[in-house]
Amino acid sequence: MTAAVEPTQQELPLARVHGERLTRLPEDLYIPPDALEVFLEAFEGPLDLLLWLIRRQNLDILDIPVADVAVQYMAYVELMRDLRLELAADYLVMAAVLTEIKSRMLLPRPTEDDTEDDPRAALVRRLQDYARFRNAGQALADWPQFGRDVLPLAVALPDLDLPPPQPQVSLGELLAAMTEVLARSALTAHHHVRREPLSVRERMSRILGQLTADRFTPLLDLLHADEGRAGVVVSFLAILELVRERLIDLSQNEAYGPIYLKAA
Amino acid sequence: MDLTRLIEAALLVASEPLGIDQLQRLTPGGRTPSRADIQQAIDQLTLECAERALELTHTAGGYRYQVRATYTAAVAPLLAERAPRYSRAALETLAIIAYRQPVTRADIEDIRGVSLGSNLLKTLIDRGWVRAVGHREVPGRPAVFGTTRAFLDHFGLRSLGELPSLADLADPAHEPQLSMLAEAADTHAS
C-alpha cells in the first residue's frame, strides 16, 4: 500500500514544470488508509479526478501535459484498486482515452497552432463543461436555501370551530361514476336499469317532497300553469311514474271528480 | 445581535411555545440574557404586534406567535390542507341517486350489485346533497332518496336536466313513450 502511495504524492509538485520528466524520489511515505479512502471516495468520477490533478498543479487546462497527467491518473486509479474501492468502469474508460490521446500526441501534426486537430480538444471541452457544472453544483450548495439558511415560520393559527374541509366532486367524476355503474350492470345483465329523462326524475323527488302521508293533496295543486305546457307534462309524467313505483297513493272518490295524492 | 430581534426570530420559527428558560439559551454576543431582559424584549414585541395580524400569546408552555382569531375563518380556505375525497362507493351512490331518483337503498344496492355501507347514505345526507323524499309503499315502507337544492348548487346546475346526458352511454334499456314525451317536454322547457 505504501508503495502505491509513494509515487503519486511525490511526483505532483514536480509535474508543474511543463515538459519536464518526472523524477522519482524514493522516500518512505505513509498516509492512514482511512483518510486516503475518504479522500479518494470524494472524487465524483474520472473527470473530477482529472480536473483535480490539473488544478492542483496549476496546469493550463488548454495545454494539458497529457503524458504526465496520464501517469498520475493511473497512479490514483491503481491506488483505488489497491484500497479495493468500488471502482466505476468509467475510470478505466478514461484511462483508455488518455492513452489514446497520448499516442496521438506523438504523431506529427500539420500545424502546431491548429487547435482543431489537437487530439486533446475533445477532452478539454468535456473537462471545461464538467468544471462549469461542478462549480454550478457548488454554487447551488452555497445558495441560500429555504429551511436551511432562511427559516420557515411556524406561526400558529387559532382553531376556531371551523367545519372540516368537505370533499369536492366534479360533474365529470359524477358522470364517470355513473358510467361505471352502468357498465357493470350491463355486464351482470340480471339488472335492468331503467331510464327516464332527468327532468321527470327530478320532478318525482320534488313532488314526493311536497306530499305527506297523513294528508291528501289535490292533483291540481301540483300542476302549475306558469310552468307552461312542458312543465305540466313533466309533472304529470312524474306523478304517473310515482304511482307506478308505488311511491304515492292516488285516490278519486267519483268519476271525473278531483284527484288526490298522498305519500305512500 | 439585538436580543429583541433574536427572540422574535426564535418565536417565529418555534413550533411549540417557548418559556423564558428556553429563551435564555439564546446568547447574543455570547452573553446569557437575564430574565428581566427577556421580559422587556417580549413586552416590546407584544407592543409591535398591536396593529398587526398576529399576536404574541402567553400560555402555560410559554410564549408563541399566533394569527389573531379574527382572521382564521377568512384565511382558512387558502390553506394547503387538502380536502378528503369521497370513496368510489359514495360517488356511485350519489350518481345513482342523481340519475335515478327517487330510489330506495335497496334500489341502489341492486344497481351497484353490492350492499351499501351503513354510513354511506348518512355521509351524503349530512353533506346536504341527498334527502329522504318519501317512502315506497312496499313491505317495510323503505325511504326513497333524492338530491337537494344544495346538490344542484354545488355543481352549478339550475336543474337536474343540466346533468351530463347518459344518452351516449351504453344502455340497452330504453323506455320508449315516456322518455320521448318527456324529452319533448324538455325541448319545450328550454
Add this chain to the structure above:
Amino acid sequence: MDLTRLIEAALLVASEPLGIDQLQRLTPGGRTPSRADIQQAIDQLTLECAERALELTHTAGGYRYQVRATYTAAVAPLLAERAPRYSRAALETLAIIAYRQPVTRADIEDIRGVSLGSNLLKTLIDRGWVRAVGHREVPGRPAVFGTTRAFLDHFGLRSLGELPSLADLADPAHEPQLSMLAEAADTHAS
C-alpha cells in the same frame, strides 16, 4: 376587515408561497381585491418588515415570509430537525438539469463522466425539485427532466435567470472540500 392584515395573516400561516391569484381569493367584505390592491398591501407589508427578524420574499410561486438568514444559526438549536445535506453528485445533477433542461439521464451521465446512481434522480424527484417533462424522440424515447417551481421556491428564486450564468461559473475560482481533504492527506504524508 383590512386587506393588508388579511394578506399578512394568510402569508404568516401558509406553508407554500402564495401568488397574487391565490391572494385574490381573500375577499374582505365579500369583495375580490384587484391585483393592484394586493400589490399595494404587499409593498406595505414588505416595508413593515424592514426592522424586523422576518422578511417578505418573492419567489416563483409567489410571496413568502421567512426568518432572515442572519438569525438562522442562533435559533437553529430550537428547531426540531436539521435541513438535509445533499451530496455533490445530487447537486451537480441538479445543476445540470437546471441549466441544461430538458435533459435525459444519458445527457447528465455524459456531462459528469460517470453513470448516475439509481436513486439520485428519484431523490430529486421525490424532493419535488425535478420532474419528467416529456420524452426525447430518439430510440427508447428516454424521459427528459426539468426543474420545478418548488425548486425555484426552495432556492428563493423568481426564475432560472436569477442563477449565476454558466459562463461566470467557468472560472475554477474555489476548490471545495476536496482540496482541504487533499491537504489533510498531504500533511499526513509529510
